[in-house]
Amino acid sequence: MNIKEIAKLAGVSKSTVSRVLNNSSLVAQDTRKKVLDIINESGYLPNSIARSLKVKKTKTIGVIVPDIGNPFYFEVLRGIEKVLDKKGFNIMLCNSEYDEEKELRYAYLLAAKKVDGIICAPCSESSKAVQNLCKWGIPFVVFDIPQVNLATNLVVVDHSECSYLAAKHLLENGHTNILSIDVPNPQKIESKFVLGYLKALREYNILPKPELIQKASPDITGGYSIIKKLNNQKVYFTGVITICDLVAVGVYKAAKKLGLKIPDDLSVVGNDDIPLARYLNPPLTTIRQPKYPLGFRSAKLLLSQIESKSGTEPYDCTQGQPTIIKLGVRLIQRCSVKRRN
Amino acid sequence: MNIKEIAKLAGVSKSTVSRVLNNSSLVAQDTRKKVLDIINESGYLPNSIARSLKVKKTKTIGVIVPDIGNPFYFEVLRGIEKVLDKKGFNIMLCNSEYDEEKELRYAYLLAAKKVDGIICAPCSESSKAVQNLCKWGIPFVVFDIPQVNLATNLVVVDHSECSYLAAKHLLENGHTNILSIDVPNPQKIESKFVLGYLKALREYNILPKPELIQKASPDITGGYSIIKKLNNQKVYFTGVITICDLVAVGVYKAAKKLGLKIPDDLSVVGNDDIPLARYLNPPLTTIRQPKYPLGFRSAKLLLSQIESKSGTEPYDCTQGQPTIIKLGVRLIQRCSVKRRN
DNA sequence: TTTTGTAATGGGAACGGTACCAAAAAATAT
DNA sequence: ATATTTTTTGGTACCGTTCCCATTACAAAA
Incomplete structure (x- = not known):
């Protein structure tokens, strides 16, 4: 069923049908009604793909x-x-x-x-x-x-602002060994997230430790595995900041597995503020993204x-x-x- | 830039260009290469909308x-x-x-x-x-x-199986006043979810109470507001089954607000098993949907x-x-x- | 009556591809 | 050399719309 058939059924040209379809003003009232009736009873639906081809808009x-x-x-x-x-x-x-x-x-x-x-x-x-x-x-x-x-x-x-705020919050609460979990980036340059983290450390005169600057895939397993890995390597830290809440969830999971209590044994601040962050156990402190x-x-x-x-x-x-x-x-x-x- | 222009640049017909685009076998090696070169250097991309119109596939x-x-x-x-x-x-x-x-x-x-x-x-x-x-x-x-x-x-x-399993689990654990939170449905007939719930009650010889058969929008606020409402009305129940985990989260939220402890004061079983269900506080017992x-x-x-x-x-x-x-x-x-x- | 103007309609060329069919070119057979 | 087959190419109708332009109908003005 196409515009031509509708035109034939209504006894008009396809130009006219097109006009009622695009409700152009220059079509007589009764012609419009007649065409509209045919369209409704036939169940015709205009092919917007053909239309797009012509009007160059999709x-x-x-x-x-x-x-x-x-x-x-x-x-x-x-x-x-x-x-x-x-x-x-x-x-x-x-x-x-x-x-x-x-x-x-x-x-x-x-x-x-x-x-x-x-x-x-x-x-x-x-x-x-x-x-x-x-x-x-x-x-x-x-x-x-x-x-x-x-x-x-x-x-x-500004990603650096996120990590800065997160790290600062931990520093203000007396944490000095803070793990930063960023997402891997193919660029050679240091990521914005790490930059903000370093800036906060600098303000507190703390030297960054390379083993506390980590990267993981931005999901639950990413957070989980990084904590497990560092635990195996006996790396010490009391706070974590993460690139997104999902990896914070992974950190929670790992902590539970390792018998670490949050926040008693490990403090974590996420990033995003996903809807479920407040329902986690314990509710997650995080940087809210707009x-x-x-x-x-x-x-x-x-x-x-x-x-x-x-x-x-x-x-x-x-x-x-x-x-x-x-x-x-x-x-x-x-x-x-x-x-x- | 369209197929015709490519054809002209390559000194062939658009049929030929079309053929190399759809890598048809019947085009000479060097012709193909010539056309391919032109395509690459011109940054031409075939208009799939035009193609769809012709082949009737999108x-x-x-x-x-x-x-x-x-x-x-x-x-x-x-x-x-x-x-x-x-x-x-x-x-x-x-x-x-x-x-x-x-x-x-x-x-x-x-x-x-x-x-x-x-x-x-x-x-x-x-x-x-x-x-x-x-x-x-x-x-x-x-x-x-x-x-x-x-x-x-x-x-x-089978939605009735979900609610049946959920209600049965609560019944087995000694609950007799169980609230069912379903989604509103425009049909006159009782929903499958409610049916499964009723079946479980029947097996335990418990008479359903109309005030415990509720409907709410299938999201966090839906669960939240229904609990608040029933609390105001002093409706008594010790267990809840919900149509989806999201409303269970709303139940959690309301419980917290009302000072009800889960599971001590209120037991809840969700439905879906969303990824974050296990991270809720406490981790949510639920019916896992495939x-x-x-x-x-x-x-x-x-x-x-x-x-x-x-x-x-x-x-x-x-x-x-x-x-x-x-x-x-x-x-x-x-x-x-x-x-x- | 003829002219002019306006409202309503129809005809047909695009849009950018595909695919059928015919034609040309190249390869092979006679 | 010519006939035949095979490979490669070109021409063109078509997909279902839109939109420009031409045409018609009809009313009002001259």
Whole structure:
């Protein structure tokens, strides 16, 4: 069933049917009604893929995140969805699983599918996918991880501030041997997270110990295995800061296994403030990320980019100043940190 | 940049370019190389939307769930993604937010976008969306909620078994005043969840009390507010079974607020076994749903349906026997239930 | 009556691919 | 050298819309 058949049934041309479909004003009242009736009783639904081909708009946005299983990204997604849905955009969700190769494949796929724009949380600071997005002239915004060497529109949080706040909180509570669990990064340069950690240590005149600067996959098993490993190596620490709450959960799990009490034997401060952080045992002290706003602002930014795009020309991401939106974080004190003397 | 321009640059016809794109065997080695070179250096990417229009396949699957925020659905989604990704399908994710109207809108949208198939967890047992999917001839499978009066392909768990197991566990532990928190359903008939609960009571010769059969929205606030409400009304119960772990979390929250200790003052058994259930305080005893398998099997089933579809004709969901896959559940005992005498 | 203007409709060329069929070129057989 | 087969290529209709342009119908003005 297509527009031509509807036209024939209604005894009009397909131009006219198209006009009622897009409710153009220049179609007579009774013609419109007649066509509408035919459409309803036939169960016809317009092929938006054909439409997209013609109008060069798909009304869909691609979203690439490393792990939707992580409540952090999920909350961001909610923010994104909120604004896009209101504007009639659909979301094509892609889960890169922290795999650069997969991320790139998805970017390619979304580009080929001619999505109107892309929101991406790349796995690394020099994401090949983002570079390509730029090259292909697709409107996009990246969040969470800033891109190096690329003037992209950005919605971020300062990761160094998170770790700084977290470490400082532990230092203020008398901890001096603090383990930092970051996510592995392929870059040679020290990550922002470690930088913030080091800054806090410096302020307290504490020399960083290399064995306390660790990396793990950003999930429960990541946190779990790092604690187990360090325990085997007899590395000493009384506090932990983690790159995300999920690895804090892993730390909890390991602590339980090893018979370590939190916060008595081990203090931990997470990062994200996922919804379930307050229900953990004990409730997790953490740095709250503006998750929903991150998504909300990213989507808004992308939409403005799409709207400003002139006609059908590809979007040139190098022209004009990139917009950079930096959102704040704050410490949420709960019960996973204990004062030491 | 389109196929025609590439053809011109390579000095061949667009047929030939199309052939190398779809790596057809009947193109000479050096022609192929020449075309490939041009493609690479020009950064051309084929428009899959145009392709889809012609071949009548989009290689994308629509997924409609009531709440991706619920780890239950998320786990299902992972299962879906696993099989679809391997077969080169993309996922278009839609969040109906337990809103029938929104669910229907999404179904329409996905149909218009000509997705190759749809996996749907409808909000109700007589989803208008599912009925339409049937009418429109789109391959689909529904999971989690069976459809009444509609012979659809199904991947489900017996909800009555879940509540039966949960209630029985409490009964075995000496509880006689058990609160059942179900999700509101628009149907007149008693829900499966309540049915299983009643069955367990009957086996123990306990008369059901209407005030202990409650409904709440399937999220944290739902569980929270129902407990608060019943507490105000001085309704007495020592055990709770919930339709999902998220409302159990809400129960925890309310208990804390009201100074009730779990499990000493209140025993609770959840349903789903979300990843964080074991990390709650106390760890939640719950009925484990086969979440990942639910998604995995649904996707497999859908794929087989799509593959068996002959050519371009719409899929007729009334012909042939529907496949119904029923998966089992089991009780996971943790620490939220206490024995009473 | 003829002209002019406006509202409503139809015709047909795109959009960017695919795929069938025919034609040309190259390889092989006669 | 010609006939035949096989390999490689080009031409073009089509997928289902939109949208520009032309045409028609009809009312109001000249």
